[in-house]
Amino acid sequence: MKLKLWLAAAVVSTGLASGSMSFAQVTGKVTLDGKAPEAQPIDMSGVKDCAAKHTDPVNEQTVVSDGKGGLANVIVSIKKDEGAELPGEAPKEAAVLDQKGCMYEPHVLALMTGQEFKVKNDDEFLHNVHSLAATNPAFNFAQPNKDDGKAVDPMKAPEYFRVKCDVHPWMSAYIGVFDHPYFAVTKEDGSFTLPKGLKDGEYTVQFWHEKYASDTPVEEKVTVKDGKGEVNHKFAAESAMAEPAKDGAALAATAVNAGKEGDKKCCGKCEGEKAAAKVAQAK
Numbered sequence: 001m002k003l004k005l006w007l008a009a010a011v012v013s014t015g016l017a018s019g020s021m022s023f024a025q026v027t028g029k030v031t032l033d034g035k036a037p038e039a040q041p042i043d044m045s046g047v048k049d050c051a052a053k054h055t056d057p058v059n060e061q062t063v064v065s066d067g068k069g070g071l072a073n074v075i076v077s078i079k080k081d082e083g084a085e086l087p088g089e090a091p092k093e094a095a096v097l098d099q100k101g102c103m104y105e106p107h108v109l110a111l112m113t114g115q116e117f118k119v120k121n122d123d124e125f126l127h128n129v130h131s132l133a134a135t136n137p138a139f140n141f142a143q144p145n146k147d148d149g150k151a152v153d154p155m156k157a158p159e160y161f162r163v164k165c166d167v168h169p170w171m172s173a174y175i176g177v178f179d180h181p182y183f184a185v186t187k188e189d190g191s192f193t194l195p196k197g198l199k200d201g202e203y204t205v206q207f208w209h210e211k212y213a214s215d216t217p218v219e220e221k222v223t224v225k226d227g228k229g230e231v232n233h234k235f236a237a238e239s240a241m242a243e244p245a246k247d248g249a250a251l252a253a254t255a256v257n258a259g260k261e262g263d264k265k266c267c268g269k270c271e272g273e274k275a276a277a278k279v280a281q282a283k
Contacts (some may be wrong), residue, residue, distance in 0.1 A: 002069045026194040026222055026229040030074045030186050030207060034237030036065035042170050048104035049125045050168060059168070062109040062211050070190030071209070071235060073108040075160070075176040077183035078194065079219065086180035088197050090115040093191040096149065097163065097173060099127045104163065104173035106185070108210070113156055128166040136157040136177060161243055174210050200225050205234045236240035 039059035044050040064072040064111045080086050095111035097104060100122040111117060119129050121143040135157045143150060155177040165171035176183065184192040200222060206217035212235040222231035 001123060006024070013214070016194065024204065025196045026087050026198065026203075026224060026231060027077070028192060028205075028222075028228060028231040028233070030071045030190040030192070030209075031069040032065055032071050032231070032237040033069075033234045035196070036067075036237055037063055037070075039063065039193055044102060045171075047102070047168060049123070053101035053123070055155040057136075058101070059102065061103075064107075064170065064188060066189045068189070070188060072186055072190065074186040074190070074192075074233075075104075075108060075110050075174075075183065075208040075217075076186060076192045076194065077110070077178055077206050077208075077217075078198065079091050079206050080180060080194060080216070081204070083203045086165050086182060086193070086198075088181035094118050094149070096120060097129075097175075098122055099129075099130075099143070099165070099171070100167075102171060103126075104165075104171055106173070107178070108174050108185050109177040110178065112153060112181055112183075113158070114154050117152045119147075119152055120146040120149050121141070127171070129163060130166050131161060131163045131175070133159060133161040133175075134162070137144075160214075176208060196227075198229075200227070203229075205231050205233075210236065212236075212239060220271065248274055 013172060039062075041057045041059055044054065044058065061073065066072070078086060090112040092114035095109060095116050096122040097106075097109055099105075102123065121127055124146050126144045128140070128142050131138045133139075134156045136159055137153060138151055141150070158179050159177045161175055161177075163173045163175060176181065182194050182198060184194050186192045203222050203224065204219050205222050207213060207220070208217040212218075218233065218235075220227045220231050222234050
């Protein structure tokens with residue numbers, strides 16, 4: 001009987017101890033204050049291979065909303081205070097950037113330093129993957145055929161940067177790199193969930209978006225207690241009114257931490273052929 005009582009007390013004690021050392025999971029939502037700017041269509045008619053991949057119009061992805069205020073493609077992360085540590089292992093699964101129907105999928109990708117990173121090509125024709133990283137080693141290579149995944153050297157330092165295709169100039173993606181695992185990309189409804197592992201306490205949460213907060217992420221404070229924390233952010237919709245697509249392509253706006261690029265015009269297949277020739281010469 002005494003043994004049973006001792007075991008019960010030990011279980012209760014362990015439960016209390018684990019509660020005092022709970023690991024927080026931060027959730028929240030990013031929304032727009034006002035109506036989202038109208039997404040502009042991408043005209044792929046000048047590149048037959050790309051146009052043939054789509055039966056419905058394809059819109060640019062600068063501002064993606066669910067129509068109810070939710071904002072997708074926002075990178076949410078815990079800010080690492082100077083001198084502080086945010087322990088955690090890199091995700092075991094590889095981060096994957098795909099090319100499908102002459103579009104990058106996902107449009108916004110977040111990964112951790114040291115995490116395996118692959119670039120796929122679901123199209124049976126040429127793409128060129130050109131990163132504009134400034135802190136991490138840049139990569140620039142061609143994928144002329146279908147490819148289940150070309151390995152890219154793991155990222156080494158925190159950074160936001162743009163990836164473009166030199167063959168199809170409307171193709172644009174953004175990558176956020178972190179030296180801890182507490183980050184996520186918002187879904188179409190604006191919701192996000194950061195990985196578990198944070199101890200209870202107060203943290204600064206950063207929100208990065210290619211149009212609303214590309215140069216400097218905006219910040220919010222969050223208090224996490226008993227394993228839970230919630231933080232939300234709202235962007236002013238009118239601060240990112242989309243510009244009309246130019247010459248058949250709505251091109252990405254900013255190359256983060258790699259210098260800003262002006263809009264580039266595409267005259268269709270001829271420009272793609274020129275870009276492909278340059279890629280071939282560089283190999």
